[in-house]
Amino acid sequence: MEELLEDVVNALVSIVEACGAAVIIIGAVWAFARFVWVGLRRRDTSAFVPVRLTLGRFLALGLEFQLASDVLRTAVAPSFRELGQLAAVAAIRTALNYFLGKEIAEERRQVAEETKGARTGSGSTSAHGSSDPA
Template sequence: MEELLADAVNVLVVIVEACAALVIIVGALWAFGRFVWVAVRQRDDRSFVSVRLTLGRFLLLGLEFQLASDVLRTAVAPSFEELGKLAIVATIRTALNWFLGKEIAEERQQVAERHEESDGSPDGDRRERAT
């Protein structure tokens, strides 16, 4: 029974790893397409930030899938060696996720601040309309 469960988990690990790869590939292609569009049409350095944010989101999701596959891999009767490897890999991937998520949040905040600056504050809009 344990062998059957191990075989099923191994199949699931392959599927989840394939999903991770697919998410990262789709994200890279999507970001590359947006990069080309921005480079050709807009030529605005600030527009590249949205491309980075998009790629970052896909990478975060891909890393989450990879972490899930690592957890699945050790789901059936793990050895201490496998648990140690999982702990190391999970720590590294969690740190990558945390730093990438933090960078994405900072980029979003900068984009929002730039957007507010270009649109002006609500009080500034009222003053402009009144004159």
């Protein structure tokens, strides 16, 4: 019975790892396509921020799938060595995810400030009537 459980878990690990890899690959391809598209249309570096944010989200999600596969791998009678490896891998991936999340949040904040500043700048001119000759 334990062998059957181990076989099922190993199959699930492979599926979850493949899902994580697929998410990362899809995100990288999407980001590269958007990078090329935006790069051909605009040379402004701020145009690439949304591309980076989306790629970051794909990477974070892919890392979560990879962590899930590591957890599954140790589900059936783990040794202390396997648990130690899981703890190390989980710590590294969690740290990566944390810093990636911080970077995404910071860039979102910057985009929001730039968008708000652009709206305020164009809206305040017409609101005060500076373009009006009277």
